[in-house]
Amino acid sequence: MKRILVILVVLAFATIACQLTSFTQAPATAPEPPPAPSNEGSINSQPQEVYSASLAEPGSLTDLYETALPGVVSIRVTTDNGGGLGSGFVFDEQGHVVTNFHVVDGANEVEVDFSSGFKTYGTVIGTDLDSDLAVIKVNVPTEELHPIPLGDSGLLRVGQTVIAIGNPFGLSGTMTTGIVSALGRTLDSIHDAPGGGFFTAGDIIQTDAAINPGNSGGPLFNLSGEVVGINRAIRTTNYSDEGEPVNSGIGFAISINIAKRVIPGLIKDGHYDYPYMGISSISELSLASIEALGLQRQTGAYVTNVTPGSPAEQAGVQGPSGNGSVPTGGDLIIGIDGEEVFQFDGLLKYLINHKSPGDTIILTVLRNGQEIDLEMTLSERP
Numbered sequence: 251m252k253r254i255l256v257i258l259v260v261l262a263f264a265t266i267a268c269q270l271t272s273f274t275q276a277p278a279t280a281p282e283p284p285p286a287p288s289n290e291g292s293i294n295s296q297p298q299e300v301y302s303a304s305l306a307e308p309g310s311l312t313d314l315y316e317t318a319l320p321g322v323v324s325i326r327v328t329t330d331n332g333g334g335l336g337s338g339f340v341f342d343e344q345g346h347v348v349t350n351f352h353v354v355d356g357a358n359e360v361e362v363d364f365s366s367g368f369k370t371y372g373t374v375i376g377t378d379l380d381s382d383l384a385v386i387k388v389n390v391p392t393e394e395l396h397p398i399p400l401g402d403s404g405l406l407r408v409g410q411t412v413i414a415i416g417n418p419f420g421l422s423g424t425m426t427t428g429i430v431s432a433l434g435r436t437l438d439s440i441h442d443a444p445g446g447g448f449f450t451a452g453d454i455i456q457t458d459a460a461i462n463p464g465n466s467g468g469p470l471f472n473l474s475g476e477v478v479g480i481n482r483a484i485r486t487t488n489y490s491d492e493g494e495p496v497n498s499g500i501g502f503a504i505s506i507n508i509a510k511r512v513i514p515g516l517i518k519d520g521h522y523d524y525p526y527m528g529i530s531s532i533s534e535l536s537l538a539s540i541e542a543l544g545l546q547r548q549t550g551a552y553v554t555n556v557t558p559g560s561p562a563e564q565a566g567v568q569g570p571s572g573n574g575s576v577p578t579g580g581d582l583i584i585g586i587d588g589e590e591v592f593q594f595d596g597l598l599k600y601l602i603n604h605k606s607p608g609d610t611i612i613l614t615v616l617r618n619g620q621e622i623d624l625e626m627t628l629s630e631r632p
Contacts, residue, residue, distance in 0.1 A: 314413065314475045315425050319365045321398035322469060324417040325349055325386070327357035337416035337468030338362070338386065339477065340397050346517055347386040348509065349467030350482055351377045351440065354384050362386060365423055368394050376516025379441040380449055380524050380631065381504055382482050384467075385516040398469060401476030403455065403505035404603075406430050414459045414481055414501075416468030428459030428499075434595045436533060437483060437502060441631065444557060449524075449631055452598035453505045455479045461501035470503045479503030507603055523630040525605040528560020529553050529567060531583070531594040543578050546619050551594040553580040553615075565626035568617065584621070585614030601628075 307313060325336040325347075336353030340346075347362055354360055354374050362372045372386035410430045418424050435454040443449045457470065461481050470479035483502040515522035531551045532539070540548055554577055556562050556569040570577030583591050591597045591614075605611060607630035615622050 309473075311413065311425075311427065314471065314473070315415065318398055318415060318469070318471060318475055319423055320396040322365065322415045322423070323347055324363040324420075324422040324464075325353055325467065326361040326363065327354055328359045329356045330358065331356070335417055335420050335464040336466045337464065337481070339469045340395055341385070341513060342397050343392070343395050345388045345390060345395060346375075346513075347372060347388055348480065348513060349384050349386060350480070351379055351382045351384045353467045354386065360386055362388050363422065364390075364394050366394060376513075376520040378512050378516060378522050380439045380522075381451055381508055381512050382440055383480065383504065383509060383512055383516065385513060399476045400506050400510060401472050401474065401478040403453075403478045403507045406433060406455065406472070406478055406505075408432060411473055412455075412457055412459055412478065413471040413473075414457075414461060414465060414468060415471070416461075416465040416481065418460075418462035418464040420464055424465075426460040428457050428501075430455060431458050431500070432456035434599050435502060436595050436598060444632055450598060451504070452595065452602050453508050454482075455503040455505055457501050457503060458499040459501060460499075461503075476506075478506050480506070480509055511603070523607050525601050525607055525609065525628040526561065526631040527567075527601070527626065527628065528557035528562040529569075530555035530557075531597070533594045535593075543580075545582055546616060547582070547584070549584070549590075549592045550616065551583040551591055551597045553583065561626050561629050565613070565624045567613065567615065567624060567626075581615035581617050581622075583613055584616050585612075587612055 321340045323338045323340065325338050327334045327336070334353065336349055338347045338349035341348045357374065360372045360374060361369060363369045368390065370388050370390050372388040374384055375387045376385040378384070408430050412428060412430055414426045416424060433455060434452070435456050437451045437454055438448040439451040441449045455470065455478070459470065461484050465481045468481050469477040470481055472478045481501065481503045484500065512522045531553055535548070535552060543552065545552070553567060553569050556567050568579070568581045571579035583597060585591055586597060586600055589600060605628055607628055610625060610627050613624045613626055615624060
């Protein structure tokens, strides 16, 4: 089964604490391709060609590829239901490899293949269902470990060129290019939320760089050769005759700034705790919805539900009180710690990039036409 997370389009609410997110997602399934009549799978298989004395122009895409490729790995897993393929990259010189959780989910055996041709088995030492990240530990010769530098996804701008290198359809060392299509997107996480549905993953990069089954977990680079994202999912309504998702030019990657917060926790403790408020919200309101809700402004994160016993309830955040078809009466969050909130996606991005459980925040809400500041102490997602 080739692994990539596919997003089917539905209309729903996005959430910090509960369900109601913008997408429903599930891994695409397809039989793993049969081995070619060669040395594929052996320790002496033909390596991906990498030039030791490169003729590539410095700063070119060719130069980026040849520099980055030794740090990119292909991942092959076996599960009770068959097998799967994915991608990853070397995080440090201690043998930690980063990939997606959904690539190794349910794996009985994890094989990590390097571009040099070296193959080894790895052990999953940490997973995070909220960001869909996992860390694999490998014990390999030092010369096989080529950590890739990490960039700052906070500096990304829409229109900027990005490059993906990975293992789509088992074709290791494949490079594709595109641009940053949008920033600050949200997706369903794989972490079940109280009351049903899933928590929300935020600060997602949207790109039109071709991402296909097998790309999951691989790095997304900027032109400086720094990892700015980790490829996670595609949005598509089209499938091949074999049932495999067809790239539609809308792919999603976990921002590296989120990964830089999560990965050290996975290495140290095997998990990472996210800040938790306990609200559900609408990502973006239409003009008709704004009018129906009787809101005095067109931007903000409208609270559609407050989880009982949550930090939000304890802070006095109010959800809808209306009994009609439109859930009126909820607070409209317009600020956090003095930063303006334009929609829920931005609120979530701020929380997961800057806050941890136990931190105190100040929410500014619009209630009955008046601005109110509410102090809230965040807990960890249950």
